[in-house]
Amino acid sequence: MSNEKTGLSKFWSEFTENKIALISLLIFLFIVFVAIFAPIISPTDPYDLSKVSIMDSRLPPLSENFAGQTFVLGSDGAGRDMLSAIFYGLRVSLGVGVMSGIFALIIGTFFGISAAFFGGKYETFIMRVVDIQLSFPSILMALIILAAFGKGVEKTIIALVLVQWAYYARTARATALVERSKEYVEAAHCLALGNKKIMFKHILPNCMPPLIVVGTLQTAHAISLEATLSFLGLGLPITEPSLGLLIGNGFEYMHTGDFWISIFPGVALLITIVSINLVGDHLRDMFNPRLKR
Amino acid sequence: MDNILKIENLKTHFFTKNGILKAVDDISFNIKRGEIVGLVGESGSGKSITGFSIMGLIDAPGKIVSGNILFNNHPLLNYTPDQMRNLRGNKLAMIFQDPMMTLNPVLRIDTQMIETIKAHDKTISVRNAFEIARDTLGLVGISSPEERMKAYPHQFSGGMRQRVSIAIAMLNKPDLIIADEPTTALDVTIQGQVIYEMQELCKKTGTALLWITHDLAVVAGIASRICVMYAGRIVEQGSVKEIINNPMHPYTIGLIKSVPSQNKRGEPLHQIEGMVPSMLNLPDGCAFHDRCNQATNNCKNSRPLETNFSKTRVIRCFNFER
Amino acid sequence: MSKILEIKNISKKFIKSIDLSSKFINFFGDFYREEIIHAVDNVSFDVMSGEVVGVVGESGCGKSTLGRMVSGILPITSGKVDFKGEHYCGFEGTSYKTDINLNLKIQMIFQDPFSSLNPRQKIIDIISEAPLHHDLITKKNKKSFVEDILKKVGLGSDVIERYPHQFSGGQRQRIGIARALAVSPDLIVCDESIAALDVSIQAQVINLFLKLREDFNLTYLFISHDIGVIQHIADKVVVMYLGQVVESASVKEIFSKPNHPYTQALLEGVPTLDTKRKVYTPIRGEIPSPLDPPTGCYFHPRCKFSTKKCIEEKPLFSEISPGHFSACHLNKN
Numbered sequence: 001m002s003n004e005k006t007g008l009s010k011f012w013s014e015f016t017e018n019k020i021a022l023i024s025l026l027i028f029l030f031i032v033f034v035a036i037f038a039p040i041i042s043p044t045d046p047y048d049l050s051k052v053s054i055m056d057s058r059l060p061p062l063s064e065n066f067a068g069q070t071f072v073l074g075s076d077g078a079g080r081d082m083l084s085a086i087f088y089g090l091r092v093s094l095g096v097g098v099m100s101g102i103f104a105l106i107i108g109t110f111f112g113i114s115a116a117f118f119g120g121k122y123e124t125f126i127m128r129v130v131d132i133q134l135s136f137p138s139i140l141m142a143l144i145i146l147a148a149f150g151k152g153v154e155k156t157i158i159a160l161v162l163v164q165w166a167y168y169a170r171t172a173r174a175t176a177l178v179e180r181s182k183e184y185v186e187a188a189h190c191l192a193l194g195n196k197k198i199m200f201k202h203i204l205p206n207c208m209p210p211l212i213v214v215g216t217l218q219t220a221h222a223i224s225l226e227a228t229l230s231f232l233g234l235g236l237p238i239t240e241p242s243l244g245l246l247i248g249n250g251f252e253y254m255h256t257g258d259f260w261i262s263i264f265p266g267v268a269l270l271i272t273i274v275s276i277n278l279v280g281d282h283l284r285d286m287f288n289p290r291l292k293r
Numbered sequence: 294m295d296n297i298l299k300i301e302n303l304k305t306h307f308f309t310k311n312g313i314l315k316a317v318d319d320i321s322f323n324i325k326r327g328e329i330v331g332l333v334g335e336s337g338s339g340k341s342i343t344g345f346s347i348m349g350l351i352d353a354p355g356k357i358v359s360g361n362i363l364f365n366n367h368p369l370l371n372y373t374p375d376q377m378r379n380l381r382g383n384k385l386a387m388i389f390q391d392p393m394m395t396l397n398p399v400l401r402i403d404t405q406m407i408e409t410i411k412a413h414d415k416t417i418s419v420r421n422a423f424e425i426a427r428d429t430l431g432l433v434g435i436s437s438p439e440e441r442m443k444a445y446p447h448q449f450s451g452g453m454r455q456r457v458s459i460a461i462a463m464l465n466k467p468d469l470i471i472a473d474e475p476t477t478a479l480d481v482t483i484q485g486q487v488i489y490e491m492q493e494l495c496k497k498t499g500t501a502l503l504w505i506t507h508d509l510a511v512v513a514g515i516a517s518r519i520c521v522m523y524a525g526r527i528v529e530q531g532s533v534k535e536i537i538n539n540p541m542h543p544y545t546i547g548l549i550k551s552v553p554s555q556n557k558r559g560e561p562l563h564q565i566e567g568m569v570p571s572m573l574n575l576p577d578g579c580a581f582h583d584r585c586n587q588a589t590n591n592c593k594n595s596r597p598l599e600t601n602f603s604k605t606r607v608i609r610c611f612n613f614e615r
Numbered sequence: 616m617s618k619i620l621e622i623k624n625i626s627k628k629f630i631k632s633i634d635l636s637s638k639f640i641n642f643f644g645d646f647y648r649e650e651i652i653h654a655v656d657n658v659s660f661d662v663m664s665g666e667v668v669g670v671v672g673e674s675g676c677g678k679s680t681l682g683r684m685v686s687g688i689l690p691i692t693s694g695k696v697d698f699k700g701e702h703y704c705g706f707e708g709t710s711y712k713t714d715i716n717l718n719l720k721i722q723m724i725f726q727d728p729f730s731s732l733n734p735r736q737k738i739i740d741i742i743s744e745a746p747l748h749h750d751l752i753t754k755k756n757k758k759s760f761v762e763d764i765l766k767k768v769g770l771g772s773d774v775i776e777r778y779p780h781q782f783s784g785g786q787r788q789r790i791g792i793a794r795a796l797a798v799s800p801d802l803i804v805c806d807e808s809i810a811a812l813d814v815s816i817q818a819q820v821i822n823l824f825l826k827l828r829e830d831f832n833l834t835y836l837f838i839s840h841d842i843g844v845i846q847h848i849a850d851k852v853v854v855m856y857l858g859q860v861v862e863s864a865s866v867k868e869i870f871s872k873p874n875h876p877y878t879q880a881l882l883e884g885v886p887t888l889d890t891k892r893k894v895y896t897p898i899r900g901e902i903p904s905p906l907d908p909p910t911g912c913y914f915h916p917r918c919k920f921s922t923k924k925c926i927e928e929k930p931l932f933s934e935i936s937p938g939h940f941s942a943c944h945l946n947k948n
Contacts, residue, residue, distance in 0.1 A: 182730040182731075183727055183731035184730060184734075186688050187725065188733075189687070189688045190722055191722070191744070191745035191748075191794075192745070192749070193744065193748055202733055205733075206733070335813040335815060336813055450901050450902070452901060480673035480674050481673060481840060482881060482902075483901070483902075484884070485885075485898075486898075507814055509814075509888060510843075510885075513887070514886055514887075514889065537888055547815065549888065551814065551815060553821075553843040553844050553846060554843050554847075555888070558847055561822040561826075562818040562847070564815070564822055565818070565819075568786075569783075569813065
């Protein structure tokens with residue numbers, strides 16, 4: 001029996017070998033922290049109308065408002081502190097992105113694994129639906145769905161799930177096909193364990209690695225997609241401003257030189273997406289057996 | 294006859310984050326011109342790494358730590374990568390267990406073979422190269438080679454692909470071919486054919502052959518000498534007759550005894566107890582001592598040196614049966 | 616001795632049907648054809664209780680497919696399999712399912728020790744999952760049950776909380792054997808179960824098989840390409856070629872008086888520890904593709920003795936001496 005590290009600790013030490021991925025993970029965890037604790041750590045509450053004054057609007061970064069507070073990143077057109085707005089915006093962006101990712105993962109994995117397991121006409125049908133869906137540009141699909149549904153947080157999440165589930169289904173089916181032909185699944189058949197158990201206790205856990213990779217990268221994609229929709233004024237209502245909305249709102253001020261209203265939320269969005277992508281990339285390399293030395 | 298290959302005290306270690314893996318740990322043997330030598334060992338014995346070390350195909354985290362490899366009296370370990378590249382596929386060739394390690398799936402066979410010839414002879418014409426390739430394919434037993442050369446690897450069966458790999462190895466008339474488990478993945482009847490053909494080929498061209506395998510029976514019929522490896526060390530070497538009819542090292546004895554044909558039907562097979570040790574945690578003394586029924590305290594603490602029992606026989610054991 | 620397994624004329628066809636686009640192209644001419652592979656073609660033999668039946672053959676002979684049909688993993692296309700007199704296997708495309716209780720009585724041990732165990736399951740769960748699922752044991756006695764079985768296959772109880780990747784090939788095969796034993800089978804199909812193991816470990820596992828056969832009164836269907844092992848442990852040998860049985864006889868008969876030319880060539884071609892410089896007289900030709908088998912006797916293109924009849928007519932599988940069956944036209948004389 002080997003003395004090598006097992007399970008989680010082995011995974012962790014392998015992961016941390018790549019410093020960039022480690023830094024990205026730390027940045028992402030910091031962003032998650034900010035998102036969760038936004039109401040507590042924000043300097044101000046940008047959506048408390050009693051505290052916001054139009055007199056403070058469009059102040060450049062590091063300037064003070066009438067009350068003496070320093071707006072580290074400046075203020076927007078309505079007088080809200082940019083830093084606080086970004087914290088709250090991260091909350092919404094991340095929340096919508098992750099929620100839609102999780103639901104898409106569950107639905108996509110279910111269809112992908114069952115398609116691989118049962119085969120036949122069922123599989124063909126599901127996979128054709130997936131193919132058709134994946135041939136549409138995701139933005140176009142989201143726009144059409146939201147145009148039909150209207151605005152709202154739940155509706156946005158549903159639209160994002162409908163756009164994304166196909167990626168998960170395709171990946172899940174591909175790995176499930178590989179696992180299904182492995183001998184331990186044959187052994188499970190031999191032991192008469194029943195289809196449900198075989199699918200969910202045997203095949204599913206072994207399909208997780210690539211699904212986690214897709215999950216990470218897709219979450220980044222979902223966040224960016226939601227930002228695009230909000231920038232265009234669709235999807236989320238103004239009461240739940242995401243980073244996309246902030247960027248959109250600040251856009252009109254760009255040509256007057258008040259860049260910070262649009263750029264800073266943009267940078268925050270960029271850092272979020274890039275950090276998730278770098279973590280996802282490294283995870284994918286880790287799970288690729290051919291790259292192992 | 295002089296030696297085409299002389300290996301002296303070769304050590305190839307892998308420096309992994311889990312420790313130093315001593316894949317090859319002080320081995321020495323020679324191959325004469327035109328001779329067929331069998332290198333026999335189980336998985337983890339280091340036999341394949343020996344082959345790769347000779348070819349200069351050891352990459353990080355592996356490194357040839359010490360020793361000498363003399364090919365045609367040239368010290369290979371002093372060669373630059375360019376010099377090694379000139380040698381490989383030319384005078385020194387290798388055949389792998391999986392022919393798809395040699396063959397490019399997207400190129401036709403004739404393209405690959407002509408490429409190999411032209412890589413080592415820049416002046417030759419395509420037509421001449423084609424003819425050499427075609428003749429070599431005929432030599433390995435492929436009928437109608439001119440037509441079959443136009444095919445892609447996937448259009449051949451496993452046995453044919455292996456024959457093509459052998460042909461590619463023979464293209465530039467090598468002095469030594471290293472064959473790493475060349476017939477292990479083939480069916481019994483095809484294996485028989487390939488062994489036969491390689492034997493004939495080597496006789497005809499005077500090419501020396503290092504046949505690396507885990508199957509003693511395969512080399513019993515074809516080799517003139519056998520080296521038995523265990524956990525990175527050669528525990529015994531000698532002529533085929535000596536090794537098989539009169540094995541002396543407890544491991545070799547155990548291996549031969551455990552072959553079903555050497556046991557009485559219905560009786561339990563003779564078995565070697567225990568398992569091959571982890572290469573990261575080799576014991577201090579003899580690597581075989583915890584599985585050996587002749588082991589003494591000495592075996593546990595110190596490594597046996599090689600004893601030249603006779604002119605042809607070398608054995609690494611404190612307690613071998615005389 | 617009673618018959619424990621009766622295999623009667625079973626066949627397995629794999630059909631790759633032509634899809635819509637190819638059907639369309641076929642309007643313009645016969646370009647695409649349905650590809651049918653007769654992986655197993657009309658195979659019949661019996662297994663007596665307590666016997667070890669060795670099934671030998673090379674790639675494409677269908678022995679692995681046969682093993683999977685017998686153990687209930689693959690449905691059969693046609694024919695019948697009776698286990699202890701009861702109809703056993705399920706057919707493809709029908710609602711007839713294999714009786715679970717019978718299914719558990721026939722278990723399989725696989726070839727690849729690395730993919731035959733679920734890498735995400737602990738050893739204790741790998742072994743106890745099926746007995747728990749079928750209410751053969753309770754959660755309470757799970758641990759002692761598993762430890763007991765592990766002892767029987769030569770493993771200590773310290774392995775139960777570990778994962779497969781922490782073990783060597785030989786140990787994993789033992790775990791696979793323990794998993795099969797956990798449901799108290801009567802017949803075990805070994806599909807090349809030692810092929811992937813080191814030579815020094817093979818002997819250990821073979822000895823374990825023989826010991827378990829005595830301890831548990833097991834019957835084995837031992838599928839292997841290793842003639843030497845078959846000669847040592849099998850009581851009866853079935854030789855397969857391209858999906859068909861070409862010869863079957865007791866082990867003594869097969870090795871002393873092989874009848875079918877393929878059997879003869881197979882036995883001759885096996886490398887042995889004979890140091891006399893072996894002159895191989897290999898049989899010519901390659902194993903044909905199962906998609907396009909030869910006419911008449913499948914072996915005729917490679918057979919030294921083939922006649923005109925061999926090219927045209929399929930030989931019958933007939934008894935040439937008591938208990939010795941062979942499918943060769945040359946026997947008719």
